[in-house]
Amino acid sequence: MQGLNARVGPRPYPCGVSASTSCPCRPVAVASTDLPLLVVDLRRERGRCVRVVASELWSIENNLLEANMDFEEFTAAVDDGGVFRGF
Template sequence: MAQSLPEGESLLLRTDFTDDAAWAQTLAAVIASYDEDTETGLTPIDEAAFDGLTLDELVELVDGQTYVFLADATTMTDSEHPILAVDTSDEDDRGGYPVFRIAPSAMAGVEVNFFLANMDFGDFADNVDDDGVYRGFDQ
């Protein structure tokens, strides 16, 4: 298991290594969601040391990040490849950390607004579709 998270503001951490093609599709869709002039802090992390990382383990590794994006088993197996957004800044009432999923095509809108502190976690988590995936405000 990794001892610490890599440096970076907006980490997209791969935690499932069962399907390299699904990871490549996910990452390509995420990158395509950005305009070429968009200011971003996105740092994709593709290190096998994070394979199987749980939310509890993630929270112990966090060092100043208030959010982390995970490409987990659901990301790799769901045809839409939704990424898990984790709010690591505050535990919820049940002792867990707030989460929601993001369609890769909507990733830039979420990540940039988190990175620039224009919007917070709840602004997006409160606007997920019935299946728990954020696809944008205009969907």
């Protein structure tokens, strides 16, 4: 990922919750009607990524936060274009 600082780590929010993922906005995201955002793992295997349409970002965020699913389950569910569009 060109331009992504690999040293970025979990940053505490005011309420004390740490971020486990980051979602930087890239030109490809705003050029598409699906808004495929890049989700970057900052906790377990820092730097691994998955693209997700904006309407399904909640699924990744909620399931990782609640430990219902692992990052690998989302990366395995991408379409032919490499974008997660939901289950």
